[in-house]
Amino acid sequence: MRMRQGAICTLTWAEDITLNNVESFRQAMEKLLDKRADQLIVNMEGVNYINSAGLGVIADSVMEARARQKELVISGVEGSLAEIFHIVKFSSFIKLFATEKEAMDYFSGE
Numbered sequence: 001m002r003m004r005q006g007a008i009c010t011l012t013w014a015e016d017i018t019l020n021n022v023e024s025f026r027q028a029m030e031k032l033l034d035k036r037a038d039q040l041i042v043n044m045e046g047v048n049y050i051n052s053a054g055l056g057v058i059a060d061s062v063m064e065a066r067a068r069q070k071e072l073v074i075s076g077v078e079g080s081l082a083e084i085f086h087i088v089k090f091s092s093f094i095k096l097f098a099t100e101k102e103a104m105d106y107f108s109g110e
């Protein structure tokens with residue numbers, strides 16, 4: 001996990017989300033939500049698998065971000081991760097991007 005802060009805050013999570021690390025993922029998401037930035041990106045480039053608990057963490061984090069007047073988006077959504085997000089219809093309530101640059105461009109209005 002790597003976190004970058006500025007006007008846009010980015011959390012980079014580079015491992016599959018399983019029962020073994022879902023609590024660490026939840027804590028990382030909570031730290032991200034506590035940052036001062038109103039625009040939040042979770043870069044999941046290195047993630048190929050996410051379990052249902054991990055999906056729940058993302059859904060809860062999106063709702064919490066909205067409650068705090070923030071926007072949370074996911075980048076690095078490709079391959080099997082994109083398939084999982086498509087199956088659970090994540091794109092209906094959260095913006096998904098293939099790259100972190102696309103997410104940054106979205107926030108900067110490009």
